[in-house]
Amino acid sequence: MTMQNGRGEDILVYSIRDVPVTEERKPYLNPGGRLQHTGKYSLQYPPRHLLTCTGTARANLAPSAATPQGTTRHNWAEKHSHQTVLQQHCDFFDRDHDGVLWPQDTFTGFHRLGFGIILSWVAVLVIHGNFSYPTVSGWLPDPFFRVFLKNIHKDKHGSDTGTYDTEGRFIPQRFEDIFSKYADGRDYLTIWDLSNVLKGQRCIADPIGWGGAFFESRLKKNRTLAKPNRPKGRLSSAQRQALNAEEAVSNTLAYSLDLFKCLAKDKAGSPAYDDAGFALDYDKAKCPKKKGVRTRRYSKPFLTDLGKLQKGDVVPEEVGNYIKDQVSMDMGVPWHQIDSQRVKEWKSKGFKRARFDAWRKTPNEEEDKHMQKMETGSNLRKGL
Structure with missing residues (x-):
C-alpha cells in the first residue's frame, strides 16, 4: 500500500x-493537517480535532487522534507540567503525591479499582519485586521496596507497545499504531485484540518484558464488569461485531482513567469527571447501557428531502448522532444536550438543511472515532 x-x-x-x-x-x-474524507457525511471538523507531529514524543501531554490537546480540563496540563506522562500515569497510585510509591500505596490503588485482596497483593509482589531497584538512585536496594517516581522511566520494559519512550515521554504514533494494527479500525480493544498485541509486540529473549506485558494484560482482562451474553450457535459477522463492542463496553479499560476514579470512589464518593469536564454517573459506569437515538425525530427538521424516501428506504440509526454533532457545532450547544427540540430550533435559525443522499454513506475513520467518543461520553454523564 x-x-x-x-x-x-x-x-x-x-x-x-x-x-x-x-x-x-x-x-x-x-491526516496531515486536514481530514481526508473517503466517504460519507463529509463533516468539516475544526482543526482542534487533528493530531499533528505524531512521531514526536510529548513530555507532559498524552494526545491522541480523539483528543489532540491531551487532558486539559481543570488545568491538568498546567498543574502536571512538571511530570512526564509516565509519572502522571502513576499519579493515581501516589495518593499523597510525594513521588514515592510504597507497597501499601499500590495495594490500596488496586483495591480501590475493584481488584480483590489476593490480586492486589499479587500486584504488589510483581510491581515492587521487579520495579523497585531500577528506580533507586544509589547501588543498594531499598529495604522497603519502594518505587521512586523521579526515576520511573528506568522501569520501562521490552515487549510493550512502545507508547512510552525511555525517558517516560508519550509517543502518539505508537499509541495510535496499536489501534491501527490490532483493532481493525475500531477505537477499542477486545480480549482477543489484547492477545494479538502481546504476540505482535513480543521481542526475542525478553522474559522480563514478556512477564510484564502478560501481567498487565491479565489485569486488563480481570478488570471487567459482567460479561455480555453470547448467542448460541455460529455468529454472523454483524453479531460478532456487536458482541465485540459490548465486550469492550463491559471492560472498564476501554474508558479513560476518569472512569476508574468514578468506580474507585464508589457511589458515595466525591464526583468524577470525564475529559470534557462533565460529571460521571456511578450507576452508569457500573452498568453502562447504550443510549439510542430516535433518528426520524432528528432527521425531519434537518434533512430537506426526507419525505421523498421510497418504500423500503430507511434513515440509518447512526445518522441521528451525526445530526446532533452538526447541530452542536452550529449552535454552540454541548453534544449531549441536543434533542429533537434543539434540532427544530436549529432549523428556525435558518441554518442550511442537508440533503438525505449526502447522509447515507459510511463515515471515515476519523469521523467514526470522534463520534464514538462523543457517544460514549454522553452514555456515562449524569442527568442523561
Whole structure:
C-alpha cells in the first residue's frame, strides 16, 4: 500500500504484499493537517480535532487522534507540567503525591479499582519485586521496596507497545499504531485484540518484558464488569461485531482513567469527571447501557428531502448522532444536550438543511472515532 504526497513527488510505502504481516498490521497515518474524507457525511471538523507531529514524543501531554490537546480540563496540563506522562500515569497510585510509591500505596490503588485482596497483593509482589531497584538512585536496594517516581522511566520494559519512550515521554504514533494494527479500525480493544498485541509486540529473549506485558494484560482482562451474553450457535459477522463492542463496553479499560476514579470512589464518593469536564454517573459506569437515538425525530427538521424516501428506504440509526454533532457545532450547544427540540430550533435559525443522499454513506475513520467518543461520553454523564 502506498500514499503519495500532495505534490506527487514522494511515495510512502507502508505495506508490502510479499510480507503479509505489513499488510495485516498497518501503521497509523496522520491526516496531515486536514481530514481526508473517503466517504460519507463529509463533516468539516475544526482543526482542534487533528493530531499533528505524531512521531514526536510529548513530555507532559498524552494526545491522541480523539483528543489532540491531551487532558486539559481543570488545568491538568498546567498543574502536571512538571511530570512526564509516565509519572502522571502513576499519579493515581501516589495518593499523597510525594513521588514515592510504597507497597501499601499500590495495594490500596488496586483495591480501590475493584481488584480483590489476593490480586492486589499479587500486584504488589510483581510491581515492587521487579520495579523497585531500577528506580533507586544509589547501588543498594531499598529495604522497603519502594518505587521512586523521579526515576520511573528506568522501569520501562521490552515487549510493550512502545507508547512510552525511555525517558517516560508519550509517543502518539505508537499509541495510535496499536489501534491501527490490532483493532481493525475500531477505537477499542477486545480480549482477543489484547492477545494479538502481546504476540505482535513480543521481542526475542525478553522474559522480563514478556512477564510484564502478560501481567498487565491479565489485569486488563480481570478488570471487567459482567460479561455480555453470547448467542448460541455460529455468529454472523454483524453479531460478532456487536458482541465485540459490548465486550469492550463491559471492560472498564476501554474508558479513560476518569472512569476508574468514578468506580474507585464508589457511589458515595466525591464526583468524577470525564475529559470534557462533565460529571460521571456511578450507576452508569457500573452498568453502562447504550443510549439510542430516535433518528426520524432528528432527521425531519434537518434533512430537506426526507419525505421523498421510497418504500423500503430507511434513515440509518447512526445518522441521528451525526445530526446532533452538526447541530452542536452550529449552535454552540454541548453534544449531549441536543434533542429533537434543539434540532427544530436549529432549523428556525435558518441554518442550511442537508440533503438525505449526502447522509447515507459510511463515515471515515476519523469521523467514526470522534463520534464514538462523543457517544460514549454522553452514555456515562449524569442527568442523561
